[in-house]
Each structure stands twice: as C-alpha cells, then as structure tokens.
Amino acid sequence: MATSTRTVRATCLCAAAAHDISLPAFAFPLQGIFCHCDSDRHSTGCMSLGIAVLPPEYELPSAWISKLQSTVFSQRLKHYFCPICGTMMLVHLAHDNGESGGGAHWDVCTGALEQLDGVVEFDCHELLSDTRDGGFSDFLQRVDGKTIARWAGEPGGEQLPQYWRSAPLSSTTAKTPTSSSASREERLHAYCRCRGVEFWISRPNSQSTQGITSPWPDVLHPYHSPSTPDDDENPTWWLRANNTKYLAGTCACDSCRLATGQEHITWAFVPTPNISLDAAGSVPFSRTFGTLRSYRSSEGVTRHFCGSCGATVFWDGDERPLLVDVAVGVLDAREGSRAEGWLEWWTGRLSFREDALGRARGLTEGVEEGMGAFGRHLAGAGRGGERDEG
Numbered sequence: 001m002a003t004s005t006r007t008v009r010a011t012c013l014c015a016a017a018a019h020d021i022s023l024p025a026f027a028f029p030l031q032g033i034f035c036h037c038d039s040d041r042h043s044t045g046c047m048s049l050g051i052a053v054l055p056p057e058y059e060l061p062s063a064w065i066s067k068l069q070s071t072v073f074s075q076r077l078k079h080y081f082c083p084i085c086g087t088m089m090l091v092h093l094a095h096d097n098g099e100s101g102g103g104a105h106w107d108v109c110t111g112a113l114e115q116l117d118g119v120v121e122f123d124c125h126e127l128l129s130d131t132r133d134g135g136f137s138d139f140l141q142r143v144d145g146k147t148i149a150r151w152a153g154e155p156g157g158e159q160l161p162q163y164w165r166s167a168p169l170s171s172t173t174a175k176t177p178t179s180s181s182a183s184r185e186e187r188l189h190a191y192c193r194c195r196g197v198e199f200w201i202s203r204p205n206s207q208s209t210q211g212i213t214s215p216w217p218d219v220l221h222p223y224h225s226p227s228t229p230d231d232d233e234n235p236t237w238w239l240r241a242n243n244t245k246y247l248a249g250t251c252a253c254d255s256c257r258l259a260t261g262q263e264h265i266t267w268a269f270v271p272t273p274n275i276s277l278d279a280a281g282s283v284p285f286s287r288t289f290g291t292l293r294s295y296r297s298s299e300g301v302t303r304h305f306c307g308s309c310g311a312t313v314f315w316d317g318d319e320r321p322l323l324v325d326v327a328v329g330v331l332d333a334r335e336g337s338r339a340e341g342w343l344e345w346w347t348g349r350l351s352f353r354e355d356a357l358g359r360a361r362g363l364t365e366g367v368e369e370g371m372g373a374f375g376r377h378l379a380g381a382g383r384g385g386e387r388d389e390g
C-alpha cells in the first residue's frame with residue numbers, strides 16, 4: 001500500500017521562495033523547538049529561533065535552495081533566508097563536522113509555515129541559560145495544556161524553573177538615570193549575528209519626544225478596535241517608567257511572522273534620535289548603513305534586515321519617521337535578553353492576535369496565558385517580592 005503523504009506550504013514574505021513540503025503523513029506532527037542561544041537571537045532578531053525538525057530522509061529540492069541565500073552559522077549549521085525579503089526559512093544541521101558522512105537533516109522555521117496547528121508540536125525551550133533572564137520562555141509555558149520543557153542547555157540536561165534569572169535584576173541593571181554624565185552616556189549595543197549591522201541606543205532623553213508624533217501601536221490599542229483611542233491620553237506612549245525606559249511588545253501579525261520566519265517578534269519602540277551608529281553617539285541614525293537591506297512589505301511600511309545573515313532589525317513606518325521598532329533579539333543588554341533595564345514589557349495584549357488564531361490557536365493562547373501570568377508576576381515582585389504565578 002502506498003504511503004499517504006501530506007503537504008504543508010512554506011513561504012517567505014515576498015513569496016518568491018514559497019515551497020510545498022511533502023512528507024509521509026505519519027511524520028506529523030513535526031517536533032518543534034525554540035532555541036534561545038545568543039547566536040539564534042542575533043540571527044533572527046527574535047527572542048528565539050523556532051524550528052520544526054524535518055525527517056532525515058527528507059531531501060530538500062535544489063530548486064528551493066537556489067532561491068535562498070545561505071549563511072554559515074557554525075561548522076555544522078547553515079541558515080537559509082530569502083535574499084529579497086529576509087525571511088529565515090531553513091536550517092541545515094550536519095550531525096558531525098560534515099566530512100565523515102555522519103548524516104544531516106533540515107529544520108524549517110515554523111513562522112514560514114502556512115499552518116501550525118496539527119503540523120508542529122512544540123515541546124521545549126533550549127539553551128535558556130544564554131538568556132540570563134529566561135527570555136521569551138517566560139511568555140510561553142504551556143501549549144494546549146501541555147508544559148513546554150525549559151532546558152538550560154541541550155534537551156535532556158538541567159531544566160530551569162519558571163522566572164529563573166542568573167542574577168537579581170537589580171544587580172545587573174543600571175540605576176534610574178540621574179543627571180550624571182556617566183549614566184546619560186550609557187548606551188545599549190545592538191547587532192546582528194554577523195555584525196554587518198550594529199548600532200547603539202541611548203537612554204530616553206529630551207530628544208525622545210521632541211517633534212515626534214505617532215499613532216497608537218496595535219499592542220496598546222487594537223488596530224481593528226471600533227473605539228478610537230484618545231491621543232491626548234498618553235501622546236508619548238513609547239516612553240515608560242517615568243521616561244526612563246522604552247515600551248516593548250510582542251507581535252503575532254502575519255507580516256511580522258513571514259518577515260522573520262518566526263512565530264512572534266518582540267519589538268522595542270525607539271526614537272531615531274536615540275539611535276547612533278557608533279558607540280560614542282556621534283554618528284546619527286540612518287536607514288542605509290552596513291549590510292542593512294530593506295523590503296517594502298506594504299504601503300507605508302519598510303522592513304529592514306541584515307543582507308548578510310538575515311536578521312530582522314527594524315520595522316519602519318512612513319507615518320512615524322522618527323520612531324522605529326527595533327527587533328529585541330539584536331539587543332545585547334547585560335541583564336538579559338529581555339533588556340529589562342531598558343525596556344518595559346507590555347503584557348496586556350499579543351499584537352494582532354487575530355491574525356494568528358486561525359493558524360496557531362494553541363500557541364497563540366499559550367503565549368497570551370504566559371504573558372498575562374508574567375505581567376502578574378512582575379506586579380507581584382513590584383509589591384515587595386510577593387508571587388502570583390497563576
């Protein structure tokens with residue numbers, strides 16, 4: 001009897017590298033893994049690399065590979081992304097150094113898949129110790145009621161508890177900025193994995209609001225909501241914590257998903273006057289530097305990625321030229337991957353959740369549940385160490 005096959009479509013944002021993956025029906029659901037290592041964060045711009053493992057027998061057609069740009073990640077690993085729009089689509093892993101015939105297999109980046117429910121089952125977060133603060137794993141503890149394992153390193157080793165940190169936040173972040181020149185000049189380094197794109201972010205200052213206007217982001221006020229927000233309510237919504245931090249949030253829209261090849265992207269809203277192209281802060285932000293490449297993803301929206309390693313770097317809307325979204329995965333904050341000394345996380349809404357529900361309901365609801373619990377956990381910690389982990 002012939003083996004029945006099932007086909008799932010993978011596509012990039014511009015669709016030039018779309019491809020149908022056909023596998024034996026029994027191969028589904030594919031195992032899904034979120035890797036949180038530093039290199040994966042800096043190579044995606046996201047807070048982890050989410051992949052589904054393809055069977056080792058699967059032979060990837062050369063017609064698909066020829067549409068993608070490869071980048072050597074390590075001796076055993078290569079990443080493949082669309083050179084036009086930047087979507088990270090595939091990972092190739094040699095099981096040894098690739099010379100002694102030890103085998104190899106492909107992973108597909110799950111955000112590129114048209115369907116997730118019934119196709120991929122995520123079972124773990126790995127290499128969490130790199131994050132120093134648990135990163136995005138604290139936003140995703142369960143999918144469809146099933147607990148996602150939290151490996152410190154490779155699967156099978158030590159697991160880290162929920163809300164783990166390598167050190168207390170207070171010992172790793174700067175104090176609230178004062179008028180001293182030292183803290184004013186402190187800068188957060190940001191770079192893609194290959195460092196073809198790098199820049200620095202300064203603390204919020206008087207330039208962070210001067211002449212800057214912006215509509216509300218979907219993460220604070222749903223774009224499709226019938227009620228219009230009152231713009232006078234908080235016209236500088238991108239600044240938080242008494243104007244000492246930038247707002248950060250998580251987006252699940254189809255466009256972000258396809259641009260990154262990842263399920264979710266986390267964005268920090270940063271005024272361009274606070275971005276410099278050198279550590280001293282003397283070279284101002286521009287939209288053309290290093291290996292930055294751009295793709296016009298819709299009318300009024302440009303997405304910028306590294307043309308060399310594929311990392312997503314900025315979301316850039318024409319309607320707010322002085323305020324860009326910075327991909328949090330490229331940040332290198334000493335306190336950890338959530339950069340909580342610089343960012344205040346909005347946990348009240350998963351932006352554009354409506355886009356994700358039809359394709360990935362279990363994961364979407366899992367992230368919403370995790371973000372809500374994380375928000376309550378932070379609020380509890382703020383009340384003097386009480387814990388509310390429900």
Ligand SMILES: [Zn+2]
Pocket residue numbers: 012013014015016017082083084085086087
């Ligand atoms: Zn593309």
Ligand SMILES: [Zn+2]
Pocket residue numbers: 192193194195196197291306307308309310311
């Ligand atoms: Zn790069």
Ligand SMILES: [Zn+2]
Pocket residue numbers: 251252253254255256257352
């Ligand atoms: Zn989005």
